[in-house]
Amino acid sequence: MRTIATVCTLLLVAKGAVAGEDAVLDIEGETFITKTAAPAHMENVDTIFSGWVFRTDETQALQLDDFDNPAFVFVDQALDQWDTAEGSAGKACSSCHEDVSEFEGLKAKLPRVENGELVTLTNLVNTCVTERMGAEEWSYSGSKMSGMTALIAHQSRGMAMDVKIDGDAAPHWELGKEIYYTRVGQLQMACANCHEDNYGNMIRADHLSQGQINGFPLYRLKNAKINTTHGRFKGCMKNIRATPYKEGSAEFKALELYVASRGNGLSVETPAVRN
């Protein structure tokens, strides 16, 4: 079994490489790392690939030029939101933060543990919204939040993902890993069955990627909007007829940390484009 799995993985890696061989993700003169050696903690995978590598030429092309990338409509809306006062304090993001560019590097390190709690970019934004602006919490994957997190994550575009998995992050990372390998739903599949054992293979019309999140939040042609990491996790779980965890739940945050760590070394691509 082990041998078969290994042979398959080798074939798949070769295949993945072929699919992306000629494709170089180069945006405005900057070359992105879409393929690199897997981080040391990964036991069954040697090389990690961005989901971009597995998309069709047409979908890939949309990410090569920011003018063609439909995500930027939403990023621009978030820039307006950045200056919009909300809540009892009468403040906007720009009342406290000089420029959104001050968040350069933030996304590459998230999620991370703060005061004993695992926090995502969405949590950090909501802390400002509720505690500093005195406004109602933004819904986890709503349009305001997905746009704002895309705008902030975009400031780290091109930087390598580098989440911390040891120390106080370790218990969350372990939980995320357990979820990643647990078979769930009526189809009894784990994330690993598709994104570790079968990346590079077609599953009906879909070319399976490694399920990396370095491009999130990202634009999907399927629903013509910005999609969040937890929204994607939810979609994959529903496809295997499993009850998803809630967006923003401890489980999905832990899974986000674990999946992010599987992409340590890939460039942040936010906002990426997928089908």
Added chain:
Amino acid sequence: MKHAFAIAMVVTAVPVWAGEVTPSSVSFDEYGAVTESLTGVTGDPENGAKVFANRKQGNCLACHVNSDMADAPFHGEVGPSLDGVAGRWEIADLRGIVANSKKTFPGTIMPAFYIDAGYERPLEKFSGKSLLSAQQVEDVVAYLMTLTEE
């Protein structure tokens, strides 16, 4: 009434009729084969082909290439090609593989199509239900038996 029944057929798994082997009482041999028909009714290969291709039923094409269905778009490549599968396996093997492939291939990604328990966190509406009915399994197996050409 007729209408309501049709909807129930689609949404829930088909009820177990008298004389059918229930998902929990299927008898697998040590290699995962199932000798006894699940229904006692000869499988219908034509319906089996439909169940095979249907995304909400077998959705076998999601993972398997099948040249017999060359006209249908998008054959997956997660599993082996099923061309000539009838020459590689006996009918009892194929019944076992479709009913619960994990008995033949431990740890496989291929779903078990005739079990109704042991799911972790299933969506409520699928809890306690099998993916296919006993007759649908027999029909798919009958269809697989027609795949003789490599």
